[in-house]
Amino acid sequence: MNVLIFEFKNKIKTLILWEIGFAFIAFLFMTFYPTFSKDTEVFDLIIKNYPEMLLKAFGLNREVSLSSVLGFFSFVFSFTQLTLAIQASYYGFSLLTIEQREFTADFLLSKPKSRTDIYLGKLFGTLLLLIVTHLFLWPIQILSIEIFRDGHTYDMMVLLRILLGSFFLSLSFFFISLGLSMLFKKINNVLSMALAISFGTYVLQMLKGIIGGDYLGLFTPFYYYETNQIIASGKLSTDSFLFLGVTCFVGLAYSLFVYRARDIHAL
């Protein structure tokens, strides 16, 4: 319990910075929506008449128009998703490796606590943190839509599913990074790792949006929680639940297995 509380308190201050970032992204981009919703009505008409293959090449989608509230929101939300991914993988890479980096191993690991207890404390502390992140994130997103929607209507249930998908995205990135962090003896530069994973998979997802392709998306978590797909079908796909289950289980099992029996040098 102490480990959990410490972990939570330690990071809660920087959480405010992340939330300001989320709010900034949401409000900055949604201010453009009112002008966009008028201009693109003609534009959408043109798009309807063009062949599927070409639309794909331009990263456009026939079912989801940029002039609808959720269509524009989905464009904005991709940046929020990227930020969420950076945050979650930063937590994942730093959580179990921090003792070696900051030379606190001989303090923490000499306490009469098993490695499993320490692991669980750290894990639940961070999970709590991710839940709190989303607890504030969701009202921010809903508010940004309500202020700038300009009389256009949208489906609240679909929006909630998009937000739920983003929570799954956080969890997936967290557990993937947690697992990957155990592959290395020592990680000094956490940020480099976190950005490599999150930006790498983000770029893959963007490329998939531009050029299409069958298997380009399979390797990126963003693909499974893609907002356009949720808007088009109205629900989270079974693949997204499957992906969440697999990443959480593998990441958790592997990191616990390695961490329990790992050599951690004091200095």
Place this chain on the structure above:
Amino acid sequence: MKIIQHELKSNFKYTLIWSGIMAAIIAMMMAEFSAYYNNPQMMEIIKAMPESLLKAFSMDSINLTTLGGFLSVASVYFYILAAAFALILGNNIIAKEERDKTAEFFLTLPISRERVVFSKLIAAIIACIFFTGITTLTVVFTGLNYAPDASYYKFIGLTSTSMLLIQMIFLSMGLFMAAAIRRHKRSNIMAVILLMGLYMLSIVMQLTDKLNFLKYFTPFDYFRSAEILKTLTLPRCGVGLSISFTLLFLALTFYIYPKRDLNL
């Protein structure tokens, strides 16, 4: 020389990871190109489109059925990855002495701080060249199947040069941030904010015409590969801006770091 060697070694793991991710993305992307390559259906569609619509997508000079056109749609994302790598590298290479508590040992050696920063700079530049080299080689090798011509290779050369120039801007920014901000955790956060901020600025600029004057501050827009593909020269304005920003931040780093109190 010793310092350069040591820095190269200690950053090798991260350089390898980033280059590996880059190479994997390019390889996967080029595998998808076979669907577009010399696809007559695609070409006819593009020919039939009105010019104004193509302009709206800034696609008037891009032809997805050619190797160069296909690459140029993706190049802005390659720039972003390259920039992220260089920024974190520059930030880390200075800040790590304080983070790993090695500053006390390292900076009491009989070497001036200017010399230290200079050696670290050289090591970082070598790492960036390695990254760009791997990227270029992957592009060249995966493109061999599609009968590339001489102008394509010139285009690749120019794009790689612009990627390296963008990396230099971000590298010097990273060095500057690590030198100017005393606490390494804070300079880390600032680096992420800067990267995301510049990326989002370049996106916002596409949504409205009013912010056009900001294009001088978003390095991702200095070298538009659609233009490079058309003219086969580097935009002079971009080259000038990137070199001057790089020199500015380097000068600031060399001015600030030797005088700074270390956070031990």
